[in-house]
Amino acid sequence: MSLGGGGQQQLQQLSQEIQAIEEEVEELEADVASLRQEQTEIEEAKEALDVLETGATVQVPLGGDAYVRAEVKDMDEVVVSLGGGYAAEQDSDAAASVLDEKKATIDGRIDDVQAEIADLSEEAEQLEQQAQQAQQQMMQQQMQAQQQPQDGEQ
Template identity: 65%
Template sequence: MSLGGGGQGQQQLQQLSQEIQAIEGEIEELEADIDDLRQEQRDMDEAIDALGQIDTGSTIQVPLGGGAYVRAEVQDLDEVVVSLGGDYAAELEEDDAVDALETRKGAIDDQIETVTEEKQELESEREQLEAQAQQMQQQMQQQQMQQMQQMADEADDGDE
Protein backbone atom coordinates (compact mmCIF):
# COMPACT_ATOMS: atom_id res chain seq x y z
CA MET A 1 0.00 0.00 0.00
CA SER A 2 1.40 3.40 -0.95
CA LEU A 3 0.78 6.70 0.74
CA GLY A 4 -1.77 7.79 -1.89
CA GLY A 5 -2.48 11.28 -3.09
CA GLY A 6 1.06 12.39 -2.41
CA GLY A 7 2.18 12.69 -6.01
CA GLN A 8 -0.69 14.79 -7.27
CA GLY A 9 -0.80 16.87 -4.08
CA GLN A 10 2.93 17.50 -4.21
CA GLN A 11 2.63 18.55 -7.84
CA GLN A 12 -0.17 20.99 -6.99
CA LEU A 13 1.84 22.34 -4.06
CA GLN A 14 4.85 22.84 -6.30
CA GLN A 15 2.70 24.66 -8.86
CA LEU A 16 1.31 26.93 -6.12
CA SER A 17 4.84 27.61 -4.90
CA GLN A 18 5.91 28.62 -8.41
CA GLU A 19 2.89 30.91 -8.75
CA ILE A 20 3.73 32.52 -5.39
CA GLN A 21 7.35 33.05 -6.46
CA ALA A 22 6.24 34.62 -9.75
CA ILE A 23 3.91 36.99 -7.90
CA GLU A 24 6.68 37.91 -5.47
CA GLY A 25 8.89 38.75 -8.46
CA GLU A 26 6.17 40.98 -9.89
CA ILE A 27 5.73 42.68 -6.50
CA GLU A 28 9.47 43.40 -6.33
CA GLU A 29 9.36 44.92 -9.83
CA LEU A 30 6.42 47.13 -8.86
CA GLU A 31 8.24 48.24 -5.70
CA ALA A 32 11.25 49.19 -7.85
CA ASP A 33 8.93 51.11 -10.19
CA ILE A 34 7.47 53.01 -7.22
CA ASP A 35 10.98 53.84 -5.97
CA ASP A 36 11.94 55.13 -9.45
CA LEU A 37 8.80 57.28 -9.62
CA ARG A 38 9.46 58.73 -6.17
CA GLN A 39 13.03 59.52 -7.18
CA GLU A 40 11.70 61.31 -10.26
CA GLN A 41 9.44 63.36 -7.99
CA ARG A 42 12.37 64.26 -5.73
CA ASP A 43 14.33 65.38 -8.81
CA MET A 44 11.43 67.61 -9.83
CA ASP A 45 11.23 69.06 -6.31
CA GLU A 46 14.92 69.90 -6.50
CA ALA A 47 14.41 71.59 -9.87
CA ILE A 48 11.46 73.60 -8.53
CA ASP A 49 13.50 74.64 -5.47
CA ALA A 50 16.45 75.59 -7.67
CA LEU A 51 14.26 77.70 -9.93
CA GLY A 52 12.98 79.55 -6.88
CA GLN A 53 16.50 80.28 -5.63
CA ILE A 54 18.39 81.35 -8.74
CA ASP A 55 18.27 84.67 -10.51
CA THR A 56 19.45 85.94 -13.85
CA GLY A 57 23.21 86.36 -13.55
CA SER A 58 23.59 83.66 -10.88
CA THR A 59 26.46 81.22 -11.23
CA ILE A 60 25.33 77.60 -11.00
CA GLN A 61 26.80 74.17 -11.56
CA VAL A 62 25.25 72.42 -14.51
CA PRO A 63 25.43 68.61 -14.63
CA LEU A 64 26.97 67.25 -17.80
CA GLY A 65 26.35 63.61 -16.92
CA GLY A 66 28.62 60.96 -15.51
CA GLY A 67 29.06 62.99 -12.32
CA ALA A 68 30.72 65.91 -14.15
CA TYR A 69 29.59 69.52 -13.69
CA VAL A 70 30.47 72.86 -15.23
CA ARG A 71 29.98 76.32 -13.75
CA ALA A 72 27.69 78.49 -15.80
CA GLU A 73 26.07 81.88 -15.52
CA VAL A 74 22.29 82.03 -15.87
CA GLN A 75 21.61 84.31 -18.81
CA ASP A 76 17.84 84.44 -18.67
CA LEU A 77 15.25 82.68 -16.48
CA ASP A 78 12.67 83.35 -19.17
CA GLU A 79 14.26 80.49 -21.10
CA VAL A 80 13.90 77.39 -18.93
CA VAL A 81 13.82 74.17 -20.95
CA VAL A 82 11.54 71.63 -19.28
CA SER A 83 11.02 68.02 -20.26
CA LEU A 84 7.38 67.36 -21.01
CA GLY A 85 7.83 63.61 -21.15
CA GLY A 86 7.95 61.30 -24.13
CA ASP A 87 11.28 62.85 -25.24
CA TYR A 88 9.61 66.25 -25.72
CA ALA A 89 10.74 69.47 -24.09
CA ALA A 90 9.54 73.06 -24.14
CA GLU A 91 11.20 76.40 -23.48
CA LEU A 92 9.14 78.11 -20.79
CA GLU A 93 9.33 81.11 -18.52
CA GLU A 94 10.21 80.38 -14.89
CA ASP A 95 6.61 80.34 -13.53
CA ASP A 96 5.39 78.21 -16.42
CA ALA A 97 8.32 75.84 -15.93
CA VAL A 98 7.40 75.41 -12.26
CA ASP A 99 3.77 74.80 -13.25
CA ALA A 100 4.84 72.19 -15.80
CA LEU A 101 6.99 70.42 -13.20
CA GLU A 102 4.14 70.48 -10.67
CA THR A 103 1.78 69.05 -13.29
CA ARG A 104 4.23 66.23 -14.03
CA LYS A 105 4.58 65.56 -10.30
CA GLY A 106 0.79 65.20 -10.10
CA ALA A 107 0.82 62.74 -13.00
CA ILE A 108 3.54 60.75 -11.23
CA ASP A 109 1.39 60.73 -8.07
CA ASP A 110 -1.35 59.12 -10.16
CA GLN A 111 1.13 56.55 -11.51
CA ILE A 112 2.35 55.75 -8.00
CA GLU A 113 -1.24 55.25 -6.87
CA THR A 114 -1.98 52.93 -9.80
CA VAL A 115 1.19 50.88 -9.28
CA THR A 116 0.54 50.70 -5.53
CA GLU A 117 -2.97 49.36 -6.19
CA GLU A 118 -1.53 46.73 -8.55
CA LYS A 119 0.98 45.76 -5.88
CA GLN A 120 -1.76 45.45 -3.26
CA GLU A 121 -3.82 43.23 -5.56
CA LEU A 122 -0.81 40.97 -6.13
CA GLU A 123 -0.10 40.85 -2.39
CA SER A 124 -3.70 39.80 -1.78
CA GLU A 125 -3.45 37.12 -4.47
CA ARG A 126 -0.18 35.89 -2.95
CA GLU A 127 -1.79 35.65 0.49
CA GLN A 128 -4.68 33.62 -0.94
CA LEU A 129 -2.28 31.24 -2.67
CA GLU A 130 -0.19 30.89 0.49
CA ALA A 131 -3.32 30.03 2.49
CA GLN A 132 -4.34 27.51 -0.17
CA ALA A 133 -0.87 25.93 -0.09
CA GLN A 134 -0.94 25.73 3.69
CA GLN A 135 -4.37 24.09 3.60
CA MET A 136 -3.15 21.56 1.03
CA GLN A 137 -0.12 20.72 3.18
CA GLN A 138 -2.34 20.16 6.20
CA GLN A 139 -4.67 17.91 4.21
CA MET A 140 -1.75 15.89 2.89
CA GLN A 141 -0.35 15.49 6.41
CA GLN A 142 -3.76 14.36 7.67
CA GLN A 143 -4.05 11.83 4.85
CA GLN A 144 -0.60 10.48 5.61
CA MET A 145 -1.43 10.20 9.31
CA GLN A 146 -4.68 8.38 8.50
CA GLN A 147 -2.90 6.00 6.15
CA MET A 148 -0.19 5.30 8.71
CA GLN A 149 -2.87 4.67 11.34
CA GLN A 150 -4.68 2.29 8.94
CA MET A 151 -1.44 0.45 8.28
CA ALA A 152 -0.78 0.20 12.01
CA ASP A 153 -4.34 -1.04 12.62
CA GLU A 154 -3.99 -3.66 9.86
CA ALA A 155 -0.69 -4.79 11.34
CA ASP A 156 -2.31 -5.11 14.76
CA ASP A 157 -5.23 -7.09 13.26
CA GLY A 158 -2.75 -9.43 11.60
CA ASP A 159 -0.96 -10.10 14.90
CA GLU A 160 -4.12 -11.36 16.61
Protein backbone atom coordinates in the same frame (compact mmCIF):
# COMPACT_ATOMS: atom_id res chain seq x y z
CA MET B 1 4.62 5.18 1.16
CA SER B 2 3.94 7.88 -1.42
CA LEU B 3 1.94 11.02 -0.81
CA GLY B 4 -1.12 11.71 -2.94
CA GLY B 5 0.34 12.64 -6.34
CA GLY B 6 -2.42 15.18 -6.99
CA GLY B 7 -1.81 16.92 -3.66
CA GLN B 8 1.90 17.14 -4.23
CA GLN B 9 1.34 18.48 -7.74
CA GLN B 10 -1.06 21.08 -6.34
CA LEU B 11 1.48 22.16 -3.71
CA GLN B 12 4.19 22.49 -6.33
CA GLN B 13 1.88 24.53 -8.55
CA LEU B 14 0.90 26.80 -5.65
CA SER B 15 4.50 27.40 -4.62
CA GLN B 16 5.41 28.28 -8.23
CA GLU B 17 2.52 30.74 -8.41
CA ILE B 18 3.51 32.32 -5.08
CA GLN B 19 7.11 32.66 -6.28
CA ALA B 20 5.98 34.28 -9.56
CA ILE B 21 3.83 36.78 -7.63
CA GLU B 22 6.69 37.61 -5.25
CA GLU B 23 9.01 38.27 -8.21
CA GLU B 24 6.39 40.52 -9.80
CA VAL B 25 5.95 42.43 -6.52
CA GLU B 26 9.73 42.96 -6.34
CA GLU B 27 9.73 44.39 -9.87
CA LEU B 28 6.83 46.69 -9.06
CA GLU B 29 8.55 47.89 -5.89
CA ALA B 30 11.62 48.73 -7.99
CA ASP B 31 9.31 50.70 -10.31
CA VAL B 32 7.96 52.67 -7.33
CA ALA B 33 11.52 53.42 -6.19
CA SER B 34 12.48 54.80 -9.61
CA LEU B 35 9.27 56.86 -9.77
CA ARG B 36 10.10 58.33 -6.35
CA GLN B 37 13.58 59.16 -7.66
CA GLU B 38 11.95 61.03 -10.57
CA GLN B 39 9.85 62.96 -8.07
CA THR B 40 12.93 63.92 -6.08
CA GLU B 41 14.54 65.28 -9.25
CA ILE B 42 11.41 67.30 -10.05
CA GLU B 43 11.44 68.74 -6.51
CA GLU B 44 15.09 69.71 -6.95
CA ALA B 45 14.34 71.37 -10.30
CA LYS B 46 11.47 73.33 -8.73
CA GLU B 47 13.69 74.44 -5.87
CA ALA B 48 16.29 75.64 -8.39
CA LEU B 49 13.59 77.63 -10.24
CA ASP B 50 12.61 79.31 -6.95
CA VAL B 51 16.17 80.17 -5.98
CA LEU B 52 17.64 81.20 -9.34
CA GLU B 53 17.19 84.57 -11.00
CA THR B 54 18.58 86.26 -14.09
CA GLY B 55 22.24 87.12 -13.57
CA ALA B 56 22.76 84.58 -10.76
CA THR B 57 26.15 82.87 -10.67
CA VAL B 58 26.04 79.07 -10.66
CA GLN B 59 28.51 76.20 -10.82
CA VAL B 60 27.68 73.92 -13.75
CA PRO B 61 28.69 70.26 -13.27
CA LEU B 62 30.92 68.86 -16.00
CA GLY B 63 30.91 65.37 -14.49
CA GLY B 64 33.55 63.69 -12.36
CA ASP B 65 32.88 66.25 -9.60
CA ALA B 66 34.32 69.06 -11.74
CA TYR B 67 32.40 72.34 -12.12
CA VAL B 68 32.64 75.51 -14.18
CA ARG B 69 31.27 78.90 -13.13
CA ALA B 70 28.49 80.36 -15.26
CA GLU B 71 25.94 83.15 -15.15
CA VAL B 72 22.21 82.62 -15.74
CA LYS B 73 21.44 84.61 -18.85
CA ASP B 74 17.63 84.66 -18.67
CA MET B 75 15.32 82.92 -16.20
CA ASP B 76 12.43 83.52 -18.58
CA GLU B 77 13.94 81.00 -20.98
CA VAL B 78 13.63 77.71 -19.14
CA VAL B 79 13.39 74.64 -21.37
CA VAL B 80 11.16 71.92 -19.91
CA SER B 81 10.51 68.48 -21.38
CA LEU B 82 6.83 67.89 -22.19
CA GLY B 83 7.35 64.16 -22.77
CA GLY B 84 6.98 62.27 -26.03
CA GLY B 85 10.41 63.50 -27.15
CA TYR B 86 9.59 67.24 -27.10
CA ALA B 87 10.51 70.21 -24.92
CA ALA B 88 9.31 73.81 -24.81
CA GLU B 89 10.93 77.08 -23.79
CA GLN B 90 8.92 78.76 -21.04
CA ASP B 91 9.20 81.35 -18.31
CA SER B 92 9.97 80.07 -14.82
CA ASP B 93 6.33 80.15 -13.61
CA ALA B 94 5.07 78.14 -16.59
CA ALA B 95 8.01 75.76 -16.19
CA ALA B 96 7.13 75.28 -12.52
CA SER B 97 3.52 74.44 -13.38
CA VAL B 98 4.67 71.90 -16.01
CA LEU B 99 6.85 70.31 -13.32
CA ASP B 100 3.86 70.25 -10.94
CA GLU B 101 1.78 68.45 -13.56
CA LYS B 102 4.58 65.95 -14.10
CA LYS B 103 4.75 65.34 -10.37
CA ALA B 104 0.97 64.80 -10.22
CA THR B 105 1.19 62.30 -13.09
CA ILE B 106 3.93 60.41 -11.26
CA ASP B 107 1.84 60.46 -8.06
CA GLY B 108 -0.96 58.79 -10.02
CA ARG B 109 1.40 56.18 -11.41
CA ILE B 110 2.77 55.43 -7.93
CA ASP B 111 -0.79 54.99 -6.63
CA ASP B 112 -1.59 52.60 -9.50
CA VAL B 113 1.53 50.51 -8.92
CA GLN B 114 0.95 50.39 -5.17
CA ALA B 115 -2.65 49.27 -5.72
CA GLU B 116 -1.30 46.52 -7.98
CA ILE B 117 1.22 45.51 -5.30
CA ALA B 118 -1.59 45.34 -2.71
CA ASP B 119 -3.71 43.13 -5.02
CA LEU B 120 -0.79 40.80 -5.69
CA SER B 121 0.11 40.59 -1.99
CA GLU B 122 -3.49 39.66 -1.19
CA GLU B 123 -3.45 37.02 -3.93
CA ALA B 124 -0.16 35.61 -2.58
CA GLU B 125 -1.66 35.47 0.93
CA GLN B 126 -4.66 33.49 -0.34
CA LEU B 127 -2.36 31.09 -2.18
CA GLU B 128 -0.27 30.68 0.99
CA GLN B 129 -3.44 29.69 2.87
CA GLN B 130 -4.39 27.24 0.12
CA ALA B 131 -0.90 25.74 0.28
CA GLN B 132 -1.14 25.35 4.07
CA GLN B 133 -4.54 23.66 3.75
CA ALA B 134 -3.24 21.33 1.04
CA GLN B 135 -0.25 20.45 3.21
CA GLN B 136 -2.47 19.73 6.22
CA GLN B 137 -4.73 17.51 4.09
CA MET B 138 -1.72 15.61 2.81
CA MET B 139 -0.42 15.10 6.35
CA GLN B 140 -3.83 13.86 7.51
CA GLN B 141 -4.00 11.43 4.59
CA GLN B 142 -0.48 10.29 5.41
CA MET B 143 -1.38 9.68 9.06
CA GLN B 144 -4.55 7.82 8.09
CA ALA B 145 -2.59 5.66 5.67
CA GLN B 146 -0.10 4.83 8.45
CA GLN B 147 -2.87 4.03 10.95
CA GLN B 148 -4.80 1.68 8.66
CA PRO B 149 -2.24 -1.17 8.68
CA GLN B 150 -1.91 -0.81 12.47
CA ASP B 151 -5.69 -1.08 12.89
CA GLY B 152 -5.66 -4.20 10.75
CA GLU B 153 -3.08 -5.87 12.98
CA GLN B 154 -5.17 -5.52 16.17
